[in-house]
Amino acid sequence: MMTEVEIKEVEIKTASEQTRMRLLDAAREVFSQHSFQGATVREICRRAEANVAAVNYHFGSKDGLLAEALNFAQLAALQKANVEAAECPKIRLRMFLCDFMLMLLDEKNPSSQCRIMARELADPTPALDKIVREAIAPLHEFLGKLVREIVGDKVGEAELRRCVHSIVGQCLFYRHSHPVLQRLHPKLRYDRKEIEAIGEHIAEFSLAGIKHLDKVSRS
Amino acid sequence: MMTEVEIKEVEIKTASEQTRMRLLDAAREVFSQHSFQGATVREICRRAEANVAAVNYHFGSKDGLLAEALNFAQLAALQKANVEAAECPKIRLRMFLCDFMLMLLDEKNPSSQCRIMARELADPTPALDKIVREAIAPLHEFLGKLVREIVGDKVGEAELRRCVHSIVGQCLFYRHSHPVLQRLHPKLRYDRKEIEAIGEHIAEFSLAGIKHLDKVSRS
DNA sequence: GAGCGTATCAAACGTCTGTTTGAAAGTAAA
DNA sequence: TTTACTTTCAAACAGACGTTTGATACGCTC
Numbered sequence: 074m075m076t077e078v079e080i081k082e083v084e085i086k087t088a089s090e091q092t093r094m095r096l097l098d099a100a101r102e103v104f105s106q107h108s109f110q111g112a113t114v115r116e117i118c119r120r121a122e123a124n125v126a127a128v129n130y131h132f133g134s135k136d137g138l139l140a141e142a143l144n145f146a147q148l149a150a151l152q153k154a155n156v157e158a159a160e161c162p163k164i165r166l167r168m169f170l171c172d173f174m175l176m177l178l179d180e181k182n183p184s185s186q187c188r189i190m191a192r193e194l195a196d197p198t199p200a201l202d203k204i205v206r207e208a209i210a211p212l213h214e215f216l217g218k219l220v221r222e223i224v225g226d227k228v229g230e231a232e233l234r235r236c237v238h239s240i241v242g243q244c245l246f247y248r249h250s251h252p253v254l255q256r257l258h259p260k261l262r263y264d265r266k267e268i269e270a271i272g273e274h275i276a277e278f279s280l281a282g283i284k285h286l287d288k289v290s291r292s
Numbered sequence: 293m294m295t296e297v298e299i300k301e302v303e304i305k306t307a308s309e310q311t312r313m314r315l316l317d318a319a320r321e322v323f324s325q326h327s328f329q330g331a332t333v334r335e336i337c338r339r340a341e342a343n344v345a346a347v348n349y350h351f352g353s354k355d356g357l358l359a360e361a362l363n364f365a366q367l368a369a370l371q372k373a374n375v376e377a378a379e380c381p382k383i384r385l386r387m388f389l390c391d392f393m394l395m396l397l398d399e400k401n402p403s404s405q406c407r408i409m410a411r412e413l414a415d416p417t418p419a420l421d422k423i424v425r426e427a428i429a430p431l432h433e434f435l436g437k438l439v440r441e442i443v444g445d446k447v448g449e450a451e452l453r454r455c456v457h458s459i460v461g462q463c464l465f466y467r468h469s470h471p472v473l474q475r476l477h478p479k480l481r482y483d484r485k486e487i488e489a490i491g492e493h494i495a496e497f498s499l500a501g502i503k504h505l506d507k508v509s510r511s
Numbered sequence: 512g513a514g515c516g517t518a519t520c521a522a523a524c525g526t527c528t529g530t531t532t533g534a535a536a537g538t539a540a541a
Numbered sequence: 542t543t544t545a546c547t548t549t550c551a552a553a554c555a556g557a558c559g560t561t562t563g564a565t566a567c568g569c570t571c
Contacts (some may be wrong), residue, residue, distance in 0.1 A: 086535080089548060108415055110329045114529060124550050129530055131548095196327050197471045205475045213476060234477070235493040242465025243458045249468055250461075252416045256424045256455070257432060274454040278501035285500030307567085308518060333559060343520050348560055350518095 093131050094122040100142040105188040109139065109198045139189075139200045145208040147176065147184040152215045158182055162222035163280055169219070171272035171277075172245065177248045178268045191248040213237055224283050243275045312350050314340040319361040324407035328358065328417045358408075358419045364427040366395065366403040371434045381441035382499055388438070389498075390402050390461065390491035396467045397487045410467040432456055455502055462494045 099121035103112045114128050114135050121127070148205040155169045178186045190204050216237045224233065245265075247254070255262070261267070318340035322331045333347050333354050340346070351357040374388045379389075395406045409423050435456045443452065466473070473480070480486070 087548095092548085108327055108329065110327065111415065113527085115527090122550095123530090126531075126550070127415065127548090129399075135529065151325045163408075194469045194472050196330065201471065202475070205472055209472055210476060231489075232493065235490065236497070237360055238465055239462045239494065239497050240475075242469075243461040245468070246461025246464060248458055249464070252420065253413050254457075256421070257429060270450075271454065275458065277504060278455070278458050281504030282497035282499045285496060285503075288460055306518095311518085332557080334557085343518095344559090345520070345561080346518085354559065 089131075092121065092123050092127060096123055096127060096131060096138065097142050100138050101185045101189065104139060104142060105185040105192065105252075108192060109194055109200075110196070114138075116253070136199045139198070140203060141185075143189065143200060143203060143207075144186055145190075148187060148208055148212065149223060150216060151176070152211065154156065155219075156215070162219055166219055166223070166277040166280065167273065170240070170276045173244055174247070174268050174272040174275070175265070177244060178251075178263050178271075179265060191245050194245070194249075210256050213241070214238060220283055223280070224286060228286055232286060239282060240279045243279070247271060294420070297436070308350075311340065311342050311346060315342055315350060315357065316326040316347060316361050319357050320404045320408065322402040323358060323361060324411065327411060327415055328419075329415070355418045358417070359422060359431065361405075362408065362419060362422060362426075363405055364409075366430065367392075367406060367427055372393070374438075375434070381438055385438055385442070385499065386492065387497045389459075390488050392463055393466070393487050393491040393494070394484070396463060397470075397482050397490075398484060407467060410464050413464070413468075432460070435459055439502055442499070443505060449507060451505060455505060458501060459494065459498045466490060496508075 097115065099117045102120060103117050106112075115125055116182055117138070118125050118127055126136050128135065131230075132141055151169065151172050158165055158168070173187075175182070176184050177191065186208075190208055190243050193201055217233060220233055220236050220240075224236070235285055299383065315336065316322055318336045319331075321339060322336050325331075334344055336348055337344050338358070346353065347357050370391050374384050377384055377387070379387070392406075395401055395403050396410065405427075409427055412420055412423055436452060437460075439452055439455050443455070
């Protein structure tokens with residue numbers, strides 16, 4: 074049987090770890106809504122109900138907080154499950170794109186890391202190297218292999234790479250340009266149904282593009 | 293015959309207008325390289341070899357400078373020339389995409405406005421409304437009509453809109469993710485040949501996607 | 512050259528930023 | 542309770558930011 078102290082440690086952890094968690098959650102929230110320069114330590118601490126000094130005490134700096142807030146486990150799990158699935162490559166591409174778009178766009182999705190990733194693309198930050206290494210490079214590699222399965226060996230590396238770029242570009246567009254799209258189509262709501270329709274569209278559009286590439290290359 | 297004064301006005305304008313021009317050029321340079329929050333008035337003035345107060349004297353504020361620095365004449369001219377061209381819609385899409393990618397990626401291209409536009413997408417700024425109204429909305433409308441010409445009337449508005457998003461998304465990806473792509477493929481140089489190859493790829497990829505949409509819709 | 516409006520300049524302003532500090536509060540073992 | 546250590550806190554720090562100011566220099570008309 075556990076002592077009272079042990080229960081406390083397991084269930085609610087130490088007070089210190091609680092504030093660490095609250096800071097990380099708040100950081101993910103704020104970093105996904107503002108650029109790194111736009112996000113302020115004071116707002117993160119306000120949302121975490123912690124003192125301004127807490128960030129530097131627990132994480133050393135604002136940079137350190139961002140680095141620790143990044144966690145691409147969910148994105149990696151998505152890729153792992155997809156690779157191990159028994160379906161054919163085309164269906165796996167469809168599945169992945171729907172899941173990925175839900176990660177990027179669904180506000181209810183707890184994984185805001187991909188939204189941070191998307192935001193950091195344009196504005197290099199000390200954390201960008203980590204993002205590229207742990208999230209973006211594996212993602213491109215994963216999609217490259219998947220497209221290669223579909224397109225066969227007749228297509229060159231450069232064309233294959235551009236196909237991956239085309240797919241990723243379509244996905245990120247909806248995240249990057251969200252403020253613009255809201256102004257262009259004010260009445261459009263990005264609910265789960267709409268997000269899945271977008272994922273389906275990107276899959277259909279891209280599969281046709283890949284297939285056509287195949288034809289061009291063989292001719 | 294012109295007097296000396298008139299010649300002076302026409303050729304080198306007033307000293308005041310010269311610094312205005314230098315400020316606008318420097319602003320376009322800096323705003324296209326950093327986010328609005330990341331770009332500093334001091335650096336703009338340093339590059340323009342002007343005093344820090346010059347921005348507020350000539351443009352009222354940093355916001356005003358950005359608003360005046362924006363000028364989408366080249367993008368509009370591109371669309372106008374394309375609409376008036378005699379070619380078939382598919383070839384016109386190819387032409388436009390190559391020109392557009394050159395505007396977005398070619399460092400030698402004097403039109404950095406599109407690079408600013410791309411940068412501002414993610415980070416709403418007081419100038420975003422003007423950008424959407426004068427550049428993005430017309431661009432989407434132009435591409436929507438072009439795709440409509442290719443795809444016919446059998447496709448719904450929602451699907452057509454998503455096609456335009458797919459095209460624009462692919463184009464902007466190369467601009468947005470430039471820092472990332474440089475890390476992923478360090479040896480790849482974005483010279484004129486590579487940019488045109490990218491434009492060709494996006495055109496081929498998208499035409500296949502559009503065509504496939506047509507087939508799906510008719511079936 | 513005198514006078515006048517415009518443009519430039521160094522300097523300062525107030526505010527916001529990330530970060531540091533030193534004291535206070537909390538925690539847990541002896 | 543005492544002791545030693547960790548965590549929180551209000552306050553202040555140094556620097557960067559956009560902007561303002563008042564003096565100075567310039568260009569022009571008379």
